[in-house]
Amino acid sequence: MLLTVKNLKIHFRHDGEIVEAVRGIDFAINENEVVGLVGESGSGKTVSALSITKLLPKGDSVVTGEVMFGGKNLLDANEEEIRRVRGSKIAMIFQEPSTSLNPVLKIGEQIDEAILAHRKISKKNARKNTIELLGKVNLNDPERICASYPHLLSGGERQRAMIAMAISLEPELLIADEPTTALDVTIQSEILKLLLELKKELRMSVIFITHDFGIINKIAERVLVMKNGKIIEEGKKEDILSFPKAEYTKKLLLAVPKITIKPETREENPAKMGRVLIEAKNLNKAFAIEKGLLRNTGEKIRAVVNVNLKIEEGKTVGLVGESGSGKTTLARLLLGLIQPDSGKVTIPRRVAQIVFQDPYSSLDPRMRMRDIVLEGPTIRGASKAEKVSILKDVLSKTQLDYEERMKYPHQFSGGQRQRIAIARALAVNPKILILDEPVSSLDVLIQSDILKLLKDLQKTLSLTYVFISHDLRVVEYMADEVAVMYKGEIVELASRDRIYTSAQHPYTRRLLSSVL
Amino acid sequence: MMKQIFRNNQAVFGAGIILLLILVAVFAPKIAKYDPAFINIQSALLGPSLEHPLGTDSLGRDLFSRMIYASRIALLIGFIAMGLALGVGVIFGSLAGYFGGKTDSIIMRFADIMLCFPRFFLILAVIAVVGPNIFNVMVIIGLTGWMGMARLIRAEILSLKTRDYVSASRALGASHFFIITKHLIPNGIGPVLVSFVFGVAGAILTEAALSFLGLGVQPPNPSWGNILMEGKAVLGVGWWVIIFPGLAILITVLAFNLLGEGLRDALNPRVER
Structure with a gap:
């Protein structure tokens, strides 16, 4: 001993x-x-x-x-x-x-x-x-x-x-x-x-x-x-x-999320191309490196390099890659939060919303849950009665308690906070949700709850998801198509089953072999 | 946060004194026995007594009544001048922090230039031009005191603006105004409020100094500073005329500083309680 x-x-x-x-x-x-x-x-x-x-x-x-x-x-x-x-x-x-x-x-x-x-x-x-x-x-x-x-x-x-x-x-x-x-x-x-x-x-x-x-x-x-x-x-x-x-x-x-696809269970969906909702063409974005006193060193990090992506309505695209691979930058480009250096994003206006990884920093600590969820409708000038009905609606969709609407974020657990973040996005009736590592900072039990909630919501509201994650197990559960990013480029883009059974790019294979 | 402030003894002590001062200022006519401007040469320079608790000055005016009315001026100037500074500082600072780039450079370089002038001499010079009265003193103290607050809120906003909830708000279509007023200022105002409380103490001191030099509140309006000035002339025969306003300034400034420090500790999670 x-x-x-x-x-x-x-x-x-x-x-x-x-x-x-x-x-x-x-x-x-x-x-x-x-x-x-x-x-x-x-x-x-x-x-x-x-x-x-x-x-x-x-x-x-x-x-x-x-x-x-x-x-x-x-x-x-x-x-x-x-x-x-x-x-x-x-x-x-x-x-x-x-x-x-x-x-x-x-x-x-x-x-x-x-x-x-x-x-x-x-x-x-x-x-x-x-x-x-x-x-x-x-x-x-x-x-x-x-x-x-x-x-x-x-x-x-x-x-x-x-x-x-x-x-x-x-x-x-x-x-x-x-x-x-x-x-x-x-x-x-x-x-x-x-x-x-x-x-x-x-x-x-x-x-x-x-x-x-x-x-x-x-x-x-x-x-x-x-x-x-x-x-x-x-x-x-x-x-x-x-x-x-x-x-x-x-x-x-x-x-615990597991990769369950085996080669023999592969079911190739008939390739019926739905309506393309988001399209990115030759996207490029670089950031200047600022260092020390003189700031601009002239060096640049190429965060997103020549990215082409089409996302169909009602589908989930998994965006996989390690930290620094440009996933989050791509998400922000798709949302229009930042402008690309070159290339173009085609996306219907005001239909995309985002859910972030860290539910602690994605909710304003000084706002009540009600005000956080209703931020979108408030910005769009909804009336009081409209707001109440929206609030009740999205809270029931995300399984949150209407009675808790006056609480502040710190009074909720991590999983509930993530639900609040989802409710805030849903309050403006989005068609597209960009989910930036939405479950990475949650415990596994809560993680599976949230993933299930997201799947159900997709079905009932026919949402389109861009699901960003470093966890291939989670992506396998969620995505229809998977895009693998490496150093700013999409090195492989294929249907989920393809990626998990016969990945082509060596980097994708390395990722898959590291999964526990 | 309120809990933490109340747990801090010195903050509670400071806040108590400030509350008392505010009550005195509000109910001045009820508390003061005499008209502060009422001159009675026959009772000039009487020492403290039951009739005149703090004595009388060289013109026979009741010092206690004058001190009480002067507290109105001190608090008024402290709060309004700093309120003005707070407003200007928060607007400039949040614009600079949020928009960055050229806006930031222009606003902050302007602040730097303002900071280059020794503040008290700048105030003196401006007063000499526009003339001494309560209103001018307030405005000038306010307009020369916003730079620190602008820097504080700018620094807060620089870090707050990259938070996810700000990105989420932008994705929801929020305007710059909405983001600044609803997310950034409420979350970044803490350190600025601390600086505001310290600033009030500073403004009261500045007003006292100006009035002492005869460039602030003009007689016969009473102010702690100009009572001091009048007391200087009779220092040999009436110590009370100079001691009591001096004490009033000391206690008031101390109270604001204690409250400010308490607030700062309450806002700073790293300070051990």
């Missing part, structure tokens, strides 16, 4: 109230094993992990119970003892590598520092060690990475550097808190592979916190499922994935 947690309870003080975030959990981690800790946001998985090395803010939280590690209860350890454990025995990596690295220090300096904090070796040796580590996490050209500031690296490189730092002292336990959530799929699968290799090589244990059963399937040996601060199911990965016992686990597993 490497780590034993007994009856761990965590209370938070929040606005004068005491909230019980973790309600008495027990678990153990063996040597050299990967344990997946799964749960939705708010289930207490991250705070449980943070409390192991006493990283929770002191004043606002009370942690009770027992965390036995190396024959000691870490919860009783003093600041000096816990500091010696952190980093050298138990290391952590986090979701957002850009915020866990110090932006004003070079990568090399940061890793040196981590090593020097625990080991009495010379600076020169520490640097040698650092370069070796960066090689170990498969970073090309470790010397260059060493001398770079974090912002010069890509997201994947940063996460690798974080991992290098975490394993620099050969910890016995690595706590990985959603380390791949912010990364593109192709990079995600590489990072997971790397973690598995390192685990074998260094004989360490890993607690892998995630909300994604796809990742669990790939990496974990044992699984703990958390809900509302309790562990509701625990077992071997194979057992949990194939024969879940708890109702909640079953529901979670069912909600």
